[in-house]
Amino acid sequence: MELPTKLTPKKTNRRKKRSKSGHKKPAINSVNVISKNISELSLDNNYVEVLTSLNKSRQVQLKNSQLKCDVQTDHVKGINNLTKNSKHTRKKRLDKQVKEEQFPTYFTETEVEEGLKSGQLIKGTVRINPKNPQHAFVSNTDSTQPDYFIKSVLDRNRALEGDEIVLKLKPEEEWMDGQKTAEVVYILNEVHSRMCVGILKPLEHNSEYAVLVPRDKRLPTIHICSLSWPGGFAKKPKLYQNILFSVKILEWNVTTHAKGIIVDQIGLCDDLKAETLSILKEFCLDVTPFNIDQIKDYLPKTKNIPEKEFQYREDIRTECIFTIDPLMARDLDDAVSVKKLSNGHYEVGVHISDASYYLPEGSPLDDTVCKKATTIYLVNNIYHMLPVNLCLHCSLLPGEDKLGFSIFWEMDENGQIFSTRFARTILNSCVQLAYEHAQQMIDDPDKEFTADELPKIHNGFTPKDLSNTISVLQKIASNLREARIRNGSLRIDQIKLLFSINPQTGEPLDFMAYENKEAHRLIEEFMLLANISVAKKIYDSFPDIAFLRCHEPPKYTMLLAAQRCLETCGIHIDISSSGAISNSLKKYITEDCQGLCRKIVLNHIFTKPMTRARYICAARQKNKNVFSHYALSVPMYTHFTSPIRRYADIMTHRLLAASLGYCEKPQWTVDHVRAIANNCNIKKYNAKRAAEASSDLYLAVYVNSHQPYIQDCVVIDVKDRSLDVIVIKTGSCVRVHQNKCQGQPKWDLETIPSAALDSNQDSDTERNKKIYRLILTYPPTKVYHKSQTVIIEMFSIVKVKLSKLPNKYKLNAYMLRPKISHR
Incomplete structure (x- = not known):
């Protein structure tokens, strides 16, 4: 089937959005790259010409090839005033308006400020029930109390998933079973992009509008004006019944539907490439290739390390340092080492790629990477945060001199730490081990490896050197993990699928569940320790702008509900702390089939009450306890160990470098750090959801073919x-x-x-x-x-x-x- 021509976006001007009352909405920091208006989209020139010619009577003007927000508003008003072609259409419209409910006007900015100050209004973030979008929730700041309940789309008042909003409580007689109900009176920040993916369908007896049915049930159906329809849709809409479209919501005034415009025609449903693209668009993830002309001056010209770096970096190229990663990994962020000291202790090293060295702050390359914020891992592709050639240049590939940021601990084999030091280093990894290789060494420390059983080993080291190193690290890691669990650490695992793909067709051939073995846990333990150590260092040095990652305690009322539910099955869980939950769960999880089923159910139940970990600026938190990480049961945490794939780690590297005197303290404002933290939170969460959706897609295709x-x-x-x-x-x-x-x-x-x-x-x-x-x-x-x-x-x-x-x-x-x- 021949597909219609796509509508290709291009850049337009941004214009500040106003509320119904005419008051400006609060400005959003420029670092926040979340789409706010249709002005961030662009339209194909031909399409713009069509809009212009059909709306001359409404004075739709294009200036400098950019469609401004006032044109959008005028365009939507023009749509509303199109000539009605028949009495039947008018009657249907009048009948429909009876059923529609108009959204109430938002409070003014002054009313919001006064209401928040007096405590009559409440600030929060909207969560919409994906299976019943009529219902939404906003967390109560008192974790012992139920969430605020928004019981209808009308009360949600145009807010979408993740939006930062202001609530007004309903009268007490409207509360439900003791749970406070509320309505949205203002949107502080439209975090949701107002973009969606769905199928375009005709409206019966209506030649002016079609309806876009979103795949995400939390979004309203969207009426699309005939001016925005793809060619041929009016006469043969059935040709489009299996085509996915990307749409931008322009206006949402009534509960039954919003109004929007087609931005892109994605492709056919069930086509893996089109479905994958729809996932990226649905979660607003930017996979646009880097503009080489803008960034070429910031890319390394040679593999050689500049001589000046040898003058102040610690040279550890002769030590037995190596990476342990998935078999096909390309982004090698981290390496490990260990050597015995004369006093009987060990010096354990974690060595992280010094990616921030190649990313000058404020450069065009840095700005682009900051907006991307994370690498995106889908089943069939990886979309790197950094340019691919820079990823390879930063990766700790074996046999190559690399710039690193290292942490050294003096500790005994029980994991007791006597000292910690940080240094910028020059290292040379001797081998790129896979987890499978490391696991063999853990299972059989005395195994004699042949040359073809391991990757090439550089720098004169032998398989026995690697095996001895891993044996020492494994013993220390086990003791560190036991101590962390005793301290209250909680781990809730969910099944993750790995797919094998047909290289010719791209379709899934088979899948398997990811298995977390001792080799994985060894690396994980030292990465956690590195992140904890760096968090303390940067907070001690810069408490005003420290870039941290916190995990707040779960919702107590949800934990209580889970506890009561499980007690009906004879399962008793202590929910007083993360450690208590962990110890309770262990009693019911065994290696047999029944124990596996219990584990699956219990992990699912206790995942729901958990809050989402998030990046924060330390200065924004009034209470130091907010820094803590509930699941890890540590007072302070950050991300440092994956700078090739997370921009949050780049921020942390810059702070650590300044704390060690390698550079001046970054001249960041609190608002700047907070804006970057917010963007990292959004992009990381969306990338996670996209990865899950990609896994669901390939599983569905596999199931369909079997x-x-x-x-x-x-x-x-x-x-x-x-x-x-x-x-x-x-x-x-x-x-x-x-x-x-x-x-x-x-x-x-x-x-x-x-x-x-x-x-x-x-x-x-x-x-x-x-x-x-x-x-x-x-x-x-x-x-x-x-x-x-x-x-x-x-x-x-x-x-x-x-x-x-x-x-x-x-x-x-x-x-x-x-x-x-x-x-």
């Missing part, structure tokens, strides 16, 4: 008309609806009495979620001569047939009738 695909699943929640299960092999969470059960069994629910509330806990602060047991009664059939009763509750195992949903990369679940065992 029908029938039947898997064992463990039940995590029974609802009144459905149940949620996790596929044991893939970790996918899918919903089985009542009408998706083989044999059409009778569906009966039994309420399980929940544990009594603690006497100190006010029942009004806990939303009373009912916990169900499902009783399925299957009728007799030709195959099953007798009726059959099956009881399903949390931790039950069921067989489910999985299939791919049409035009989506989501899985559909169909529960099979259990077979009757004959004894």
Whole structure:
């Protein structure tokens, strides 16, 4: 099928956005690169000409080939005033307006400032329920209290996922089960880009608008004016029923729909390349190639290290230093070393690529990298934060002199640290080991490796040297990990899939679950220690602009609900601290099949209450306890060990260099650091979600090509008309609806009495979620001569047939009738 010509964006002017009342919205720091207006998009010249010619009566003017925000507003008003072609269309529109609810006007900036100061208004971030977008939540600053509940799209008042908003509480009589309800009265920062991906469909008896149905249910349907339709859509809309479009929301005045404009035509549904591009667009990730003309002056011209660097850096090229990474890794950020000291202690070294040396602050290259903020890892591709040639230049490749930033600890084999020092270094890695190689050395320290069993070893070292080094590091790492766990560290793992891809077609051939072995944990332990050490150093040196990473405690009410739910199954979890949760979970996780199922369910349940770790500027925090990292159970943490793929680490490197006297203290304002932290938070989270979506896409394609695909699943929640299960092999969470059960069994629910509330806990602060047991009664059939009763509750195992949903990369679940065992 021939696809219509794409609409290609190009740059336009930015104009400050005003509220309904005419007051300007608060300015946003220039470092924040999140899209705010359609002005950040651009339109194909031909398309602009069409808009201009069709809207001359509305004086749509183009200046310097840029479409300004006032033109957007005028264009949307012009759309609203288009001639109505028939009485039928007018009647349909009038009927529809009766059902529509107009959003209330936002408070003025002055009203917001006064309300926040007096405590009558509340500031927060919107979280929308992805399965029921009518409902949204904003965290309560008091973690012992339930979140504020926004019970409708009208009350959400045009706010989208992640937006920073201002709330006004509803009257107490409108609260629900003791949970405070609220409405949005102002949007401080439109964090969501207002971009979405979906399918374009015609509206019945309406020649002026089509409707874009977003894939993300949290977004409204979007009416697209005929001026924005692709060529041929008006006459043959069915040609477009399987084509994905990228759309920008321009206006959203009524609850039923927004209005927007097509930005790009992505491609066909189910095409892996088009679907991957749609994921990148949906999560607003910039994968635009670097402009070589702008950055070429900042790229290294030779592999040779400048002579001046030898004058002040510590030369450690003769030491046994090596990397341990995934087998096909290209970004080699970190290396490790260890040597025995004369006093019987060890000097353990972690050596990180000095990528910040090649990234002059404020240069065009630095500005571009700052906006990208992170490397994006999808199943079929890696989109690097740095230019690819700079990635290779910075990577600690074996046998090559490299610039590093090193941390050295003097410690004993128990992991007790006696001293810590930092230094800029010149190093030469002797080998690039994979985790598989390191694991063999851990499993069999005395193994004699042949030349073809390991990669080439440089600098005169032998396999035995590597094996001895890994043995010492493994012993220290194990003791460090045990001490960290005793201190309260909590780890909640979820299944991560690795795919093998057909090089000709790009389709998935097979997949496997990522296995976290001792070799992975060895490296992880020393990277954690490095990050903890650097956090303390940069905060002690620059408490006003230290770039830290905090992880706030989980929502207590959600932890309490999880605890009560599990007690109905005979599982008792102490939720008083991260360490208490960790110790409690260990009691129920065993190596057998039942223990594996319990682990999957428990990890899922305790992932939900956890807050998202985030980067912060230390000066913005009034309480030093805010710096702490709940899951790691440490008072202070940062990211330092991956500067090739995270801009946050570049920030930390610059601060560490200044703290050691290698350069002057950065002249950063608190607002500058905070803006970069916010951008890093957004881009890191979006990159994570894109990686998960990419994995879902390839899994759905694999399932679709391997029908029938039947898997064992463990039940995590029974609802009144459905149940949620996790596929044991893939970790996918899918919903089985009542009408998706083989044999059409009778569906009966039994309420399980929940544990009594603690006497100190006010029942009004806990939303009373009912916990169900499902009783399925299957009728007799030709195959099953007798009726059959099956009881399903949390931790039950069921067989489910999985299939791919049409035009989506989501899985559909169909529960099979259990077979009757004959004894």
